[in-house]
Amino acid sequence: MSNISGTVPTNGFVQKWVKEVAAMCQPDDVYWCDGSEDERERLTQAAVQCGDLIPLNQQALPGCYLHRSALNDVARTENLTFVCSEDKEDAGPNNNWMAPAESYDKLSKIFAGSMRGRTLYVIPFLMGPQGSPFSKVGIQVTDSVYVVLNMRIMTRMGKIALDHLGDSDDFTRCLHGKADLDIERRFICHYPQDNTIWSVGSGYGGNALLAKKCLALRIASKLGHKDGWLAEHMLIVGVESPDGEIHYICGAFPSACGKTNLAMLVPPATMKGWKIHTIGDDISWIRVGADGRLWAINPEAGVFGVAPGTGSNTNLNAYRTVTKDTIFTNVAMRSDGTVWWEGHDDPVPSDALDWRGEPWDPEGGTPAAHPNSRFTVSIKNCPSYSSEWEKPQGVPISAMLFGARRQKLIPLVYQSFDWQHGTFLGATLASETTAAATGAVGVVRRDPMAMLPFCGYNMGDYWQHWLSMAKRAANPPKIFRVNWFQRNERGRFLWPGFGENLRVLRWIIERCKSGGAAQETPIGYVPKASSLSGDGLNIAQSDIDQLVSVDREGWRNNLKSQSDFFATFGDRLPAGIKEEHKSLANRLKA
Ligand code: OXD
Numbered sequence: 371m372s373n374i375s376g377t378v379p380t381n382g383f384v385q386k387w388v389k390e391v392a393a394m395c396q397p398d399d400v401y402w403c404d405g406s407e408d409e410r411e412r413l414t415q416a417a418v419q420c421g422d423l424i425p426l427n428q429q430a431l432p433g434c435y436l437h438r439s440a441l442n443d444v445a446r447t448e449n450l451t452f453v454c455s456e457d458k459e460d461a462g463p464n465n466n467w468m469a470p471a472e473s474y475d476k477l478s479k480i481f482a483g484s485m486r487g488r489t490l491y492v493i494p495f496l497m498g499p500q501g502s503p504f505s506k507v508g509i510q511v512t513d514s515v516y517v518v519l520n521m522r523i524m525t526r527m528g529k530i531a532l533d534h535l536g537d538s539d540d541f542t543r544c545l546h547g548k549a550d551l552d553i554e555r556r557f558i559c560h561y562p563q564d565n566t567i568w569s570v571g572s573g574y575g576g577n578a579l580l581a582k583k584c585l586a587l588r589i590a591s592k593l594g595h596k597d598g599w600l601a602e603h604m605l606i607v608g609v610e611s612p613d614g615e616i617h618y619i620c621g622a623f624p625s626a627c628g629k630t631n632l633a634m635l636v637p638p639a640t641m642k643g644w645k646i647h648t649i650g651d652d653i654s655w656i657r658v659g660a661d662g663r664l665w666a667i668n669p670e671a672g673v674f675g676v677a678p679g680t681g682s683n684t685n686l687n688a689y690r691t692v693t694k695d696t697i698f699t700n701v702a703m704r705s706d707g708t709v710w711w712e713g714h715d716d717p718v719p720s721d722a723l724d725w726r727g728e729p730w731d732p733e734g735g736t737p738a739a740h741p742n743s744r745f746t747v748s749i750k751n752c753p754s755y756s757s758e759w760e761k762p763q764g765v766p767i768s769a770m771l772f773g774a775r776r777q778k779l780i781p782l783v784y785q786s787f788d789w790q791h792g793t794f795l796g797a798t799l800a801s802e803t804t805a806a807a808t809g810a811v812g813v814v815r816r817d818p819m820a821m822l823p824f825c826g827y828n829m830g831d832y833w834q835h836w837l838s839m840a841k842r843a844a845n846p847p848k849i850f851r852v853n854w855f856q857r858n859e860r861g862r863f864l865w866p867g868f869g870e871n872l873r874v875l876r877w878i879i880e881r882c883k884s885g886g887a888a889q890e891t892p893i894g895y896v897p898k899a900s901s902l903s904g905d906g907l908n909i910a911q912s913d914i915d916q917l918v919s920v921d922r923e924g925w926r927n928n929l930k931s932q933s934d935f936f937a938t939f940g941d942r943l944p945a946g947i948k949e950e951h952k953s954l955a956n957r958l959k960a
């Protein structure tokens with residue numbers, strides 16, 4: 371029998387489920403979290419004592435701590451992630467699948483007795499604004515105090531969630547255990563039919579903070595399919611023009627492709643009067659409003675951002691965001707107890723411990739911070755945070771972006787002809803892989819809507835669901851494809867990116883208002899070079915011309931890879947997507 375402490379809720383469904391998992395995992399103690407400040411302090415001390423957190427220099431970085439993860443546990447492991455629907459076809463070729471009974475059985479054996487000598491923490495959490503009919507409750511149990519402290523930042527945790535739940539049974543059951551962190555016994559399994567997630571053998575964010583990828587994307591995408599809404603791997607940002615008008619934009623980009631930077635963009639000095647309002651940097655839940663527009667909420671409360679490349683020149687807002695109350699994971703630590711990573715403002719240190727805690731040799735050819743090192747911090751810490759984040763109905767979306775990392779072929783920006791063509795632009799998204807998932811980096815892979823690792827059901831059905839939104843929403847957002855990452859033959863980036871991306875957003879907003887000069891091409895509407903230049907943009911005309919040019923031959927060569935990919939979805943591929951592929955081929959022929 372475990373010792374029980376903390377605030378036990380009155381909800382009988384929650385109590386019963388926690389009793390069942392405790393009987394399986396056999397922890398010494400069960401602690402029910404309430405989300406209070408006092409609890410944060412106690413659990414932080416416990417994390418320091420067990421070595422999960424290392425206090426950083428509290429003068430320079432108040433409330434900041436460092437976590438070093440197991441060496442084999444530094445990124446999402448997509449090959450060990452499963453959607454365990456009853457029917458394999460419902461998981462689709464985009465997911466690994468295991469039969470539910472087999473997977474429950476396999477994982478039960480790993481969980482059995484795995485928490486002996488440990489504490490099982492119960493974390494009630496709310497995804498979405500308080501009082502919103504769109505918000506969802508999850509209950510996560512975990513044996514990692516690091517996970518509890520991260521969930522506390524990433525979600526609205528504790529009493530607020532239990533109040534929202536009341537005596538209902540409608541919550542996602544999220545079971546997480548580190549077990550022995552053995553990669554051979556690591557599984558991240560989703561059971562959409564049971565509104566349940568089981569994850570074992572990893573402490574890494576995307577595998578272990580079950581609110582994030584597991585609930586807010588994989589499980590939520592399936593719920594959205596059933597109930598007529600979308601759960602997307604999208605940032606939400608408000609862009610205010612000098613006349614005070616704000617347009618909200620959602621943007622899907624694969625992991626580690628700059629969503630956090632775009633959500634927190636700092637306008638360049640040359641674009642006076644423009645302002646940015648940050649609502650979310652990773653996930654959007656999107657519904658049709660009574661006015662026929664799409665409205666989005668950010669279900670999360672924090673940012674789990676990639677540290678390397680974050681500096682005051684690239685993203686001053688993010689850089690400032692992480693100066694207090696931040697948990698850093700796998701960054702380097704200097705001898706004065708402050709942090710460093712590649713792309714940090716300060717010079718390369720000679721006195722740092724690398725992400726593994728070993729003395730770091732700047733000449734040694736290995737990075738000081740892990741390329742997927744992270745910061746976890748409240749979104750409210752961000753200087754450009756917008757209180758619209760709290761609005762129960764969310765914000766109305768004017769434009770949606772699909773972006774990826776592509777050295778060639780994809781212009782800086784272009785607009786779809788309509789919603790169906792926009793869905794096709796999302797469905798044909800492909801990107802060079804990054805360190806956010808294990809596996810090779812820099813290889814082009816198809817990543818439709820930046821959801822390949824996160825869509826909790828058959829992607830053919832998901833595209834059909836996207837297409838069907840046009841019938842539900844009389845006034846849907848305009849859809850654009852963007853690519854900040856084009857390079858010339860010598861490998862130099864053609865576009866300065868970061869704050870200058872606001873020029874692209876400005877053109878997008880003009881297009882949403884039926885203005886903005888554009889050229890119709892076979893792939894969509896591309897801006898005139900003059901729409902982006904001016905106002906002190908310091909790049910060569912030839913670079914701008916290349917950024918907005920359409921390489922017809924390259925596009926024709928790309929058609930086969932699109933159709934090969936679509937063919938893997940068999941008869942689940944919607945007619946609308948087939949039609950768009952055919953129309954593109956015809957336009958390119960003309
Ligand atoms: C993330 C990811 O952590 O996409 O947001 O990997």
Ligand code: MN
Pocket residue numbers: 603624625652
């Ligand atoms: Mn993400």
